[in-house]
Amino acid sequence: MKILRIQTLRGPNYWSIRRHKLIVMRLDLEDLAEKPSNTISGFYDGLTEVLPSLVEHYCSPGCRGGFLTRVREGTMMGHIVEHVALELQELVGMEVGFGRTRETSTPGVYQVVFEYRDERAGRYAARAAVRLCRSIVDTGHYPESEIQQDLEDLKDLWAQAALGPSTETLVNEAEARGIPWFPLSARAMIQLGYGVHQKRIQATLTDRSSILGVELACDKEGTKQILLDSGIPVPRGTVIHYLDELEAAIDEVGGYPIVIKPLDGNHGRGITIDIDSWKDAEAAYDAASAASKTRTVIVERFYKGRDHRVLVVNGKLVAVAERVPAHVVGDGRSTIQELIDETNRDPNRGEGHDNVLTRLQVDRTTWSLLDRKGYTLETILEEGEVFYLRSTANLSTGGIAIDRTDEIHPENLWIAQRVSKIIGLDICGIDVVTEDISRPLRETDGVIVEVNAAPGFRMHVCPSRGLPRNVAAPVFDMLFPDNAPTRVPILAVTGTNGKTTTTRLLAHIVKQTGQTVGYTTTDGTYIGDFLVEKGDNTGPQSAELILKDPTVEVAVLETARGGILRSGLAFERCDVGMVLNVAADHLGIGDIDTIEQMANLKAVLVEAVAPKGYAILNADDPRVAAMANKIKCKVAYFSMDPESEVIREHTAKGGLAAIYENGYLSIREGDWTTRIEEAVNVPLTMGARAPFMIANALAASLAAFAHGVEVEQIRAGLGTFQASVSQTPGRMNLFNLGSYHALVDYAHNPASYEALAGFVRNWPGERIGVVGGPGDRRDEDFVTLGRLSAEMFDRIIVKEDDDTRGRPRGDAADLIVRGIESANREARFESILNESEAIEIALDEASSGSLVVILPESVSRAIRAIEARKPIGEESFSKNGKASLSPKSAESSSSEEYSRSSL
Numbered sequence: 001m002k003i004l005r006i007q008t009l010r011g012p013n014y015w016s017i018r019r020h021k022l023i024v025m026r027l028d029l030e031d032l033a034e035k036p037s038n039t040i041s042g043f044y045d046g047l048t049e050v051l052p053s054l055v056e057h058y059c060s061p062g063c064r065g066g067f068l069t070r071v072r073e074g075t076m077m078g079h080i081v082e083h084v085a086l087e088l089q090e091l092v093g094m095e096v097g098f099g100r101t102r103e104t105s106t107p108g109v110y111q112v113v114f115e116y117r118d119e120r121a122g123r124y125a126a127r128a129a130v131r132l133c134r135s136i137v138d139t140g141h142y143p144e145s146e147i148q149q150d151l152e153d154l155k156d157l158w159a160q161a162a163l164g165p166s167t168e169t170l171v172n173e174a175e176a177r178g179i180p181w182f183p184l185s186a187r188a189m190i191q192l193g194y195g196v197h198q199k200r201i202q203a204t205l206t207d208r209s210s211i212l213g214v215e216l217a218c219d220k221e222g223t224k225q226i227l228l229d230s231g232i233p234v235p236r237g238t239v240i241h242y243l244d245e246l247e248a249a250i251d252e253v254g255g256y257p258i259v260i261k262p263l264d265g266n267h268g269r270g271i272t273i274d275i276d277s278w279k280d281a282e283a284a285y286d287a288a289s290a291a292s293k294t295r296t297v298i299v300e301r302f303y304k305g306r307d308h309r310v311l312v313v314n315g316k317l318v319a320v321a322e323r324v325p326a327h328v329v330g331d332g333r334s335t336i337q338e339l340i341d342e343t344n345r346d347p348n349r350g351e352g353h354d355n356v357l358t359r360l361q362v363d364r365t366t367w368s369l370l371d372r373k374g375y376t377l378e379t380i381l382e383e384g385e386v387f388y389l390r391s392t393a394n395l396s397t398g399g400i401a402i403d404r405t406d407e408i409h410p411e412n413l414w415i416a417q418r419v420s421k422i423i424g425l426d427i428c429g430i431d432v433v434t435e436d437i438s439r440p441l442r443e444t445d446g447v448i449v450e451v452n453a454a455p456g457f458r459m460h461v462c463p464s465r466g467l468p469r470n471v472a473a474p475v476f477d478m479l480f481p482d483n484a485p486t487r488v489p490i491l492a493v494t495g496t497n498g499k500t501t502t503t504r505l506l507a508h509i510v511k512q513t514g515q516t517v518g519y520t521t522t523d524g525t526y527i528g529d530f531l532v533e534k535g536d537n538t539g540p541q542s543a544e545l546i547l548k549d550p551t552v553e554v555a556v557l558e559t560a561r562g563g564i565l566r567s568g569l570a571f572e573r574c575d576v577g578m579v580l581n582v583a584a585d586h587l588g589i590g591d592i593d594t595i596e597q598m599a600n601l602k603a604v605l606v607e608a609v610a611p612k613g614y615a616i617l618n619a620d621d622p623r624v625a626a627m628a629n630k631i632k633c634k635v636a637y638f639s640m641d642p643e644s645e646v647i648r649e650h651t652a653k654g655g656l657a658a659i660y661e662n663g664y665l666s667i668r669e670g671d672w673t674t675r676i677e678e679a680v681n682v683p684l685t686m687g688a689r690a691p692f693m694i695a696n697a698l699a700a701s702l703a704a705f706a707h708g709v710e711v712e713q714i715r716a717g718l719g720t721f722q723a724s725v726s727q728t729p730g731r732m733n734l735f736n737l738g739s740y741h742a743l744v745d746y747a748h749n750p751a752s753y754e755a756l757a758g759f760v761r762n763w764p765g766e767r768i769g770v771v772g773g774p775g776d777r778r779d780e781d782f783v784t785l786g787r788l789s790a791e792m793f794d795r796i797i798v799k800e801d802d803d804t805r806g807r808p809r810g811d812a813a814d815l816i817v818r819g820i821e822s823a824n825r826e827a828r829f830e831s832i833l834n835e836s837e838a839i840e841i842a843l844d845e846a847s848s849g850s851l852v853v854i855l856p857e858s859v860s861r862a863i864r865a866i867e868a869r870k871p872i873g874e875e876s877f878s879k880n881g882k883a884s885l886s887p888k889s890a891e892s893s894s895s896e897e898y899s900r901s902s903l
Contacts, residue, residue, distance in 0.1 A: 001077065001130050002028040004109070008119050011540060011568035012608040014601050015113050019098045020568060023085070023122040025112040026104070026591070027130065029077050032137065033108030038074035046136035047071065047080070050147055053091065057083050077133060078103070078110030085114045085129035089121060092155040105593045118161035121154050128154075159351075163190075165458040166204050173472035179486045180572065182548060192479065195488035195518070195552035199479045204427050205454045206479060213424030217453040220263055220298055223423060230422050232415060233447045237300030239263060246285055247278075249299040257302035259449075260284040262292030266452075268394035272365065274302050280368065287364065303447050305433040307392075308404065310412075311460055311471055312420040312428040314478040317413050319460040319469040320405045320437060325390040326360050326398030330381025336370075337377040340389070349398075357464070360398040365390055401459035403466025404437050411440040419451060426478065429455025488552055490571055491703055494559045494605045495580030495618075496598075497752040498696045499538070501731045502580060503558040505684060506700040508727070509717030510554050513709060518546035519556040523729050523859075527552060539563030540570035547571065564604050565590045576703050577606040577633075578616035580696070582623045583751030588778050599623040609633040614706035616699060619646040619657070636706050638698040640691065642666075658702035660694055665718070667705055676701055676711055682718045689762055690732060692755035730859035732759070735871040740765070740846040742871075743853045744862045748773050750781060753788040756853070760792050765849030769793035770842045772835070772855065775805035775812055782812050786819020789829075793853070796820060796829035799838035801857035809833065839865045 004026040011020050037043050048054065048068065057067035067083055082099040089096050096115040103110050116122025128150045135142045163171060167190060174181045174192055182191045184200070192199045200207040205214065216222055224234045237259075238249050250258055260281065261271040270291025272284035288297045311319040328339035340360045343349070349357040362377070366389045370376060373387070381387055390397050408416075412432070420428035434446030441447065460469045480486055491510070493503045500521045507519040507526070518527045520542040524534040527549055533542070538560035546555045547570065559569065582599045592598050606615035606627055612634070618624040619637035625646050628635045635655065639647050642661035647668070651657055654670040664675045665682065679688035684697055697718060704714050725733050730746040747756045760767055771789045773782055789796050798813045798820075813831045820827050832838040839862055842852050856862040 001032060001081075001134055002030055003127065003130060004028055006123055006126055007566055008116075008123065009568040011570055012572060012604055013568035014565060014604060015100055016098065017604065017607045019115055020572060021116050021119075021122070022098070022113055022568075023116050023126050025081075025126045027078055027081065027110050027112050029108045029110065032077045036074035036076055037071045037080060040137055042140035043136055044068075044072050046140045046142065047084075047133075050132065050136070050142045050144075051084065051087055054083060054087055057087070059083070076101075076103075076110070077137075078112050081126075081129045081133055082112050082114050084132055085112075085122075085125040088125045088128055088132075088150060088154060089116065092121075092151055092158055094118065094121060094154075094158055104591045111591060118158055121157040121161065124150075124154060124157060164188075164203060165461070166454075166456050167201070169457045169461050169472045170201060170204070170475060173470070173476055177476060177486075179476070179480070180547075182544065184548075191548060193486035194490075194547045195555065196516075196550060197485045197488060198548070198550055203454050204457060204475070206426060206475070208426045208479070209453065210424045210426070213426075214453040216423055217425060217428075217451050218264055220261070220450060223451050226422060227419065227448060227451075230418070232419060232422070233441050235259070235300040235303060235447050235449055237298055240297050240299060241295065243282070243285055246281060246299065250281065253299055253301045259298075259300045259302045260288050261298050261300070262288045263296035263298055264293050265291045268390075268392040268397055271392050272368075273392060274304075283364075283368070300449075303433050303445065303449070305435045305444065305446060306437075308432040308434065308437050309401075309455070309459060310408070310416045310430040310432055311455060311457075312416055312425075312430065313471065313474040314426055315417055315421055316474065317408070317416050318405075318474050319471050320403070320408045321401040321459040321463055321466075322404050322437070323395065323459060324400050324402065324464075325388045325392060327386050327388045327390075328360070328381070330383055330385040330387070332383035333380065335378045335380055336375065336387060339381065340377075357400065358396055358398045360389055362389065395456065395459050400464035401462075401466075403460070403463040403469065405467070405469055407438045409438050409440050411442075412437060412446075415441065415448070419448060423451050425451070425453055427455065427475065428452070488547070488555055489576070489707060490547075490555045490557060490574035491576040491578075491707060492557045492559045492569075492571075492574045492605055493578045493580070493699075493703075494561070494564075494602050495578070495624075496583040496585050496602075496749065497747075497755060498580045498692060498699075499558050499560070500746075501684070501693070501728050502578070502696045502700050503556055504728055505697065505717070505721050506703055507556040508721045509700060509704045509709060509714055510556060510707070512713035512717045513554075515553040516551050517554045517556055518549055518552035519558070520546060521558045522560070536560075540567045543570035559605055561586055561592075561598070561601060562590070564601055565592065569604065569608055571608070573608050573610045573613075574605070575610055575613040576616060576707050577609040577613070578699055578703050579603070579606055579618065579624045579627060580699055581618055581621045581751065583749060584781065585749035585751065585777070587781075589776060595623070599627070603627045603630060606631050606633070614656070614703070616703050616706065618695070618699070619644050619650075620695075634706075636702055638695070638702045640695055640698070656702070656706060658698045658705070660698060663688065665694070665698055665701055667702065667711070674711060677715050677718050683720075683722045684718070684728075686732065686734070686759060690759045692758060693732065725863060729863075730856075733863070735866050737843075737846075737866070737869055737871050739848045740850045740852065742843065742846075742866050743851060744859060744866070745853065745855060746859060747855050749777070750784045750788060753785060753792070753855075756855075757788065757792045760851065760853055763851040765851060766795065766847050767793045768795045768797070768842050768846060768850055768852045770797045770799060770835075770838050770852070770854045770856070771816065772799045772801060772857065773812060773816070774857075775801060775803065775807040779815055782815035783819035783822070786816035786821075787823040788819075789816070790820045790823035790827045794828065796827065797838045797842050798829060798831045799835045800833045802835065803857070836861065836865065843869060 007024040009022040055065050059067035079101045082101045086096050094117040099114040101112050132142045189202045221239045227234050236253050238252050240249050256276040258275045259273045270288040275281050289295050307323045309321050344359045349359045416430050429452035431450040434444045457471050460471045507517045510517050516528050520537045522536045525532045525537040525542045538558045543557045579602050584595050609615050614634050614636050619639040638658040640660045642659045647657050651668050657668045667674045679685045685693045701714050733744040735742045773785050798816050800813050820829050846852050854862045
């Protein structure tokens, strides 16, 4: 077997709308292509020996053992690899279950699709599954050492991917509330929500957390002084910088017992409590100084009592936990070391914060406590005897937590809430030492020993004893109060042709509402009126850029086939999804071989529309109209035919539609019709001479209306949007060169050639075409381009793209010529492969009154060639439908490279 490609999907995709995290492996079975599993000697026994847990896979039989039944009876190796990849992940704690395996149009080559929890682990599982199956085929078994290494590696990858318990708690709450989130690329930050409604967190710090409050909480002595001034009970203590100050400090706090800790420590590092001798005090000073960034040490009076963490969010107490230091309990038979080992066998214990509890470890503090009791690790504790391995109760050092939320005294609750406001923290962890949290601190000589910014949530969410508390909920209530919005509207556009023009027009219309619009197109990513990033930006990364931007109020996203296929959508749902058309383009790429498969791929976008949102569908394209049968949102159709049967049936039921009737772009809903604008007054339609532009304008108008844009605003947008270099580069850019005209358009497939023909054929003079197409299209596509060119132009110059995409130079041109000759043996044509040379010759030899149509690989290069001839201006079409000249804008004369190479 040979892995040809592994892809990682991260959003709604071709394989599943609901399951966003999928690995897609293109696998060539090679010599196993014709060998089902029942024909491979020893394979079933070898597989069940190494992975007996596969018996839990139901598969298509729908019962326990169903998958193994299929292996015994005979199934193809791609299907087996899918299940093995899933089971390897399951064995290390990653819950996955979805998989699909399909043979491609290439015999013996399969698409193996399965779910993952972590990308790196998923890709590893794909490779390991192939390796395991190949080994069993070749040898009848897979070595125990190999499977154990695979599982260890997967476990490590899963541990590395962990967000941390507090962050994961918050992310889980976000998902439960339907709030989207992104990991950001710096400082382990997480973005919650989209655009202007986003919030950011870093563990349990939020973008509302006061920097002054955080800095004060990190200054333990400053915190204590502020609290003391406010009448809060705090430990008596002082700060020292040198060892020779220690003795005086001990006297100042009233003598032993004392606590020594770093001024700026965390997680209990460098803290020693209940010190009652000079020897221990010296050792504790060294530990605290080493743990302090400033080498500054706090000496405090030790207050006996139990350690409690009180969590306050947005000024309200939400949880209380008693923290018990790491310890073991004797059974009268086992040594301390044996008790530690037994405790660490608890599956709930892991390294650091990886699990609910932390593994017990022996360190300097443990040895000190052993010495104090006269014990060693070989000491056998009496039954019921408790030995503490740590002097502090932090969970990160092996402590446990007991929920005490319902026990805290009202006065202590009031003090805790005061403390959070005095320090100025939105999320505040307050450490309280008291014998009994249910009694006022003043009665128990209790004190506030520390205030923490970014407090951990693990002890409250997963206490060792007591009720778990959903402490993430009040955080979200604070960040998004009163059901505040968390998303910006997403209007997404896909189709074979017209995507960029429609996306730009829709963004322009939405701008009429005064909102900041972020939009992505094949020529760049834009926010408001400014270009953020040039290039073919129609994939999920560019969409994420828009959704992460804190200024964006509405997102309009051109969504190309390639991005959906390679990565899935960047969003789990959108508010308006539009499919303009589906035509035979890009077939044979990415295992999308038929136009029906292409339609299923494009349908992913409208299947991801929210239930209350709208799918905008082309009623004139049967494959697009049929998508209504598989979606759960509302549907609106657009059509160039006011008598369309699809439109009639839809509006008869009260449905929404946009139609072109009596020369007007109109909205129809139920039995009423609203005319938006006459097509001749819409510059994009080139005086109503470009039918495909009318269709694009209809689609954009309908999407805007469905989104809630007023008709007057839609009309204003239609009237101020030009088919120009500045607004639609490479889309019907018409230049007046005095005695003749030149048209630059991005048409590159048969459907776009046919659409263009509706305008070109109406030109009164000679029509000259400079034609070509991307090299990765099928042979028959080039022949069709030639045939359409012969029907459209009086003279043809056949050129090729600079990037032939693997084709021999001249091959694509020869196929186009074949198409020209099949349509018209008398056609005037010549082949000039170099695009620049072909353009120059066409412009040089243009006759008076003619139209030179340039269909380039590089739009900017074609425009530069025209601009060098100093055109009178770029043609636009005014409100009266007549052509007029518009001066070149600064943006249109830029040197941005609009290229077909990234399609």
